[in-house]
Amino acid sequence: IQMTQSPSSLSASVGDRVTITCRASQSISSYLNWYQQKPGKAPELLIFAASSLQSGVPPRFSGSESGTDFTLTISSLQPEDFATYYCQQSYSSPLTFGGGTKVEIK
Amino acid sequence: EVQLVESGGDLVQPGRSLRLSCAASGFIFNDCSMHWVRQVPGKGLEWVSGISWNGDKIAYADSVKGRFAISRDNAKNSLYLQMNNLTPEDTAFYFCAKDPGEGTYSPGVGGLGFDAWGQGTLVTVSS
Numbered sequence: 001i002q003m004t005q006s007p008s009s010l011s012a013s014v015g016d017r018v019t020i021t022c023r024a025s026q027s028i029s030s031y032l033n034w035y036q037q038k039p040g041k042a043p044e045l046l047i048f049a050a051s052s053l054q055s056g057v058p059p060r061f062s063g064s065e066s067g068t069d070f071t072l073t074i075s076s077l078q079p080e081d082f083a084t085y086y087c088q089q090s091y092s093s094p095l096t097f098g099g100g101t102k103v104e105i106k
Numbered sequence: 107e108v109q110l111v112e113s114g115g116d117l118v119q120p121g122r123s124l125r126l127s128c129a130a131s132g133f134i135f136n137d138c139s140m141h142w143v144r145q146v147p148g149k150g151l152e153w154v155s156g157i158s159w160n161g162d163k164i165a166y167a168d169s170v171k172g173r174f175a176i177s178r179d180n181a182k183n184s185l186y187l188q189m190n191n192l193t194p195e196d197t198a199f200y201f202c203a204k205d206p207g208e209g210t211y212s213p214g215v216g217g218l219g220f221d222a223w224g225q226g227t228l229v230t231v232s233s
Binding site: 031033035037041042043044045047048049052054086088090091092093094095096097098099100 | 226
């Protein structure tokens with residue numbers, strides 16, 4: 001299953017609302033997870049099952065789905081949110097990640 | 107506190123072998139399936155392999171099938187990745203990752219994501 005993320009990068013300001021999209025090449029039900037990765041660090045799970053917030057993750061992060069399209073939204077971008085975000089499908093093996101979206105400071 | 111610590115990364119020549127280890131602590135290791143994920147420096151994430159809680163179910167990416175072997179020792183709270191016939195395309199950081207699901211159907215399938223990761227170990231394949 002191919003996972004296509006868009007955009008590949010974006011520039012935004014603190015306080016902006018940011019939306020990242022991930023499209024699956026076929027139906028994956030709600031088996032979609034989102035990760036955040038900062039430079040030199042391991043990824044961290046933000047959202048699982050398309051819209052469930054991982055424990056400890058701020059509520060400004062949210063996930064939604066519409067068919068094979070999935071969205072990660074950051075309601076008000078904070079300085080610590082500048083990072084690269086990846087989606088991952090866990091519907092079938094091999095598990096696959098999207099190509100990533102780098103969120104940079106405008 | 108959940109901790110995953112990888113080791114074993116090194117510079118190796120093409121065609122050689124390497125074994126990575128991941129030491130786990132802070133959670134019930136044999137309740138969880140485990141995975142290896144790799145990342146070429148500056149590039150995206152690639153799932154490599156996963157193993158169910160008891161080792162009965164194993165899955166591999168096509169890119170490593172037949173060359174890599176995942177295993178675990180629940181008595182030692184450890185995960186391993188035996189990598190054979192390495193090529194330059196295997197050069198990457200290798201992360202171990204915890205999956206809260208047991209993976210009894212297929213590791214990671216139907217799962218809720220990888221909720222803990224190690225810091226990674228670098229494998230460089232070059233002559």
